[in-house]
Amino acid sequence: PMVLEGVVGAGLDERAGPLLATTILLAPPTIPLGMVSPYAVKLLSSVRSRVGSSAGDVYSLSTAGSIAGTFLTVFVLLPNLDVRTVILAGGASLMAVSALHLSKASKAITAALFLMVFTPAGFVVQSITATGGEVIYVKETLYNSMVVVRQDEIVTMYLNGLPHSAASVNDPYRLVFAYTRFFELGPALNPNASRVLFVGGGGFSGPKYFIKTYPHIQVDVVELDPDVVEAAKKFFMVPETDRLRVFIDDGRMFLQRAEAVYDVVVLDAYAKTYVPFHLMTLEFYELVKKRMSGDGVLVVNLIASLTGDTSEIFWTAYKTVGMVFERLYVFKASEYSSGTVQNLILAACVSSSCSLEDAVERVRDGWLAERVENSLWTVVPSLDEYPLLTDGYAPVERMINPVTGKPYSVELEGYSGSLPTLLYTGSNALSFAAVFIALTVWFLSLLWRNL
Known part of the structure; x- marks a missing residue:
């Protein structure tokens, strides 16, 4: 400390x-x-x-x-x-x-x-407390330092000190984080979707919403950390249903072995401080497309900015995805300025015929339907200055460094309070040193x- x-x-x-x-x-x-x-x-x-x-x-x-x-x-x-x-x-x-x-x-x-x-x-002796909330679970997993905090009706999962997922104990299927509502763009852009894959489970916010909102959809979730899945089932009210299958695996390895064809793939495995490079390369996106239907839609959640020195990793991902998919849409998942580090949503269609205008009419979340037009970002910089990420060249650690050092806030929807802040204290740090x-x-x- x-x-x-x-x-x-x-x-x-x-x-x-x-x-x-x-x-x-x-x-x-x-x-x-x-x-x-x-x-x-x-x-x-x-x-x-x-x-x-x-x-x-x-x-x-x-x-x-x-x-x-x-x-x-x-x-x-x-x-x-x-x-x-x-x-x-x-x-x-x-x-x-x-x-x-x-x-x-x-x-x-x-x-x-x-x-x-x-x-x-x-x-x-390091203790963890939360301002305005109660720490109900702490675990050092193989991949993450995980803390679960409850404040009023909201339960929040923190991974490595940053908020990752949240749920309401009064309404487990409600989407608390604003960016998770944009996941519905997948089935909205592909109205015939019947099978959805989430790469990255966390608190299962998106999968739970899909299970409730789309009764005909089968949801598969791939999560690398088994302890995260265990915590999600214990504290985030994940339903037990045949329509939700959970796989403990690396996302790329799972897709390499998968035989199923997915209509929507949601990539929610990227954090503010760490981005798995093998889930951002040209070869990976080609693999994703190979496992998708002809009208498939890819929805990517990245933490970065649209302008400034913290935007490089996003526009590099945009360029790489654009080499594989036909039509791309960019959304700011919050009302912060374009230079603020925030959740950014990239929706990519396998087919060039997908239409955002038609998708808005199909969205079942009224909040998202009103937000899509104002959140759409159409100013794309010259992509010549950004590298193409491949398995042989993917300097994502360098690109994520500026993002790591900047403040990050996740926008809440339907909740008037603010998320608790974790406090780490050590009782004998000076004597130990x-x-x-x-x-x-x-x-x-x-x-x-x-x-």
Whole structure:
């Protein structure tokens, strides 16, 4: 928390800020760890002629350990433990191993420092509260830091600190976020739609609305994070029906294996701070089109702006989608200015015959029918300056950086209040930082004396 506040307060840009924070947090442990292998080679090389073989032995073990550590972390530790526990357990293991051959006095000091850091009295206990709301669920999943908050009748799911989905406990099928209402453009542009695919489930706002509003439609939802699905079923009143099927899978892998043909595909898997590049490339959109009917409609929700330095990722996506689909429509899902980071909706038709004018007459949501005309954005910049995203070239991380650093607000519809703000607090952050610095200095002094 101290590092985060300091870096944010320094006013650095989106590249220098993370670099500085990473250096402050990781340099102290990384530098001593980098000294281990050369020091081990020195200890093993009592005879000059054995320097080469000793170095080979040490670095081969180091390489094997790196490979084992990578697989252990990805397949065992992270799926079963939260990130904080993994980091602390790794630190504890390093301290324990390094203390094996110390003197009795040094071992006593090590044990004391160990207890100070890893017992509740010295551990950074992070609590999460919400202004104006009650935190009812917290979970560190394999892919997200998830928090569910209830305020009055509204239940909101936050992923990685940002609002992702919301529902009303009084009317579970009502669409709370304004941008989710634009999903209905799919069946409106394709009146014969009978099968819909959502890539990204979240709180299932769109799927629930489709299930209720269109009794003839079958809805499939692909969600990567099983814990998000579990939370949605527990807190967001997802109906149990044969017309709603849920698949725990990556969206692209699912489409690669799918045999079904979809009339509408809704891409709602993009966040403000992270965009999966493999769901934004030319090859991906070609795959989507391959799984769609001749009158199919693609609806994409992206968080960006229409003008300014935070618009690049949207117009790059627009250019890429336009290489595959015949007709494109752009909508501002809120009443904010064009330079504000907000939810932007891109509707793309497989056929050039789809008509927005006819679609407005078919929309069953009166709010959306009135909003479509004013939300339609027709000013398209020159696309020559934007790259075409492919599997071989997709610099979406660079494009998302300006968006990450800007404020983002999601517009609510039919609810007079505002969403709660999450507050993260640590009770012993200062003492932990002090002990961490002391540990680093002490370890370096021990290492220096033994060289």
